[in-house]
Amino acid sequence: MTDEATAAPPGAVKKFMYINRRAPHGGNYAQEGLEVALIGAAFDQEVSLAFIDDGVFQLKTGQDTAAAGLKNFTAAFAALGDYEVKRIYVEAESLARRGLTADDLMPLMYEDEDDDYAEKPLIEIIGKDALADLIERQDVLLNF
């Protein structure tokens, strides 16, 4: 709905941000958010994901849902890099408030085709002001 977006020709690449604010296994939001993000990326849009509030728990290492009888969809986060998703933003304040650090998050990587396919980290931890600025500059915001 931005001016740029409405003026863009059909088929133009838009900036999509998927905002994830829920913990992974207490409801359907998290899994559906990931599925929709993968679909958006498959359509060659510029896709990023932001993890805010309890959403940061989605990226926690070592999730084992077997005993709880749940499907561990979070393993699919590792596929995001293959779908040309190059940015996963984690809000620093949300992480700190939950006693987590970068070491608690999955070591997700992508191959940068513009840099001889060098493996680079997908997750970037950023502060609230920088994230607010990024949110402001998206064409499409989708919330989960």
Place this chain on the structure above:
Amino acid sequence: MLLHTVNKSPFEKNSLDTCLRLSAPGSCILLIEDGVYAALAGGAFAAQLQDGMRARKLYAIDADLQARGLDPAGLIDGVEVIDYRGFVELATRCDQVQSWF
């Protein structure tokens, strides 16, 4: 410029807190549904909301206030009470709407 909407009571969920943290200065915040409870002058979120309003404009929907028995006179200073038509006008003035729920 974004229009941010908050539709949950701040006493129940963190939607308002996160909205204030992640809305850029200059943006608009509209309280709808249970979100309007945040604007009570004597409430626990009055100070935080007023702090956020230094750089943002705050609105609340009249029908949602009325439905909950809240008198606009009992809200913190500076909240602009609007109707649904005002909501639409506000949305058209903004690049897009981000809902915190």
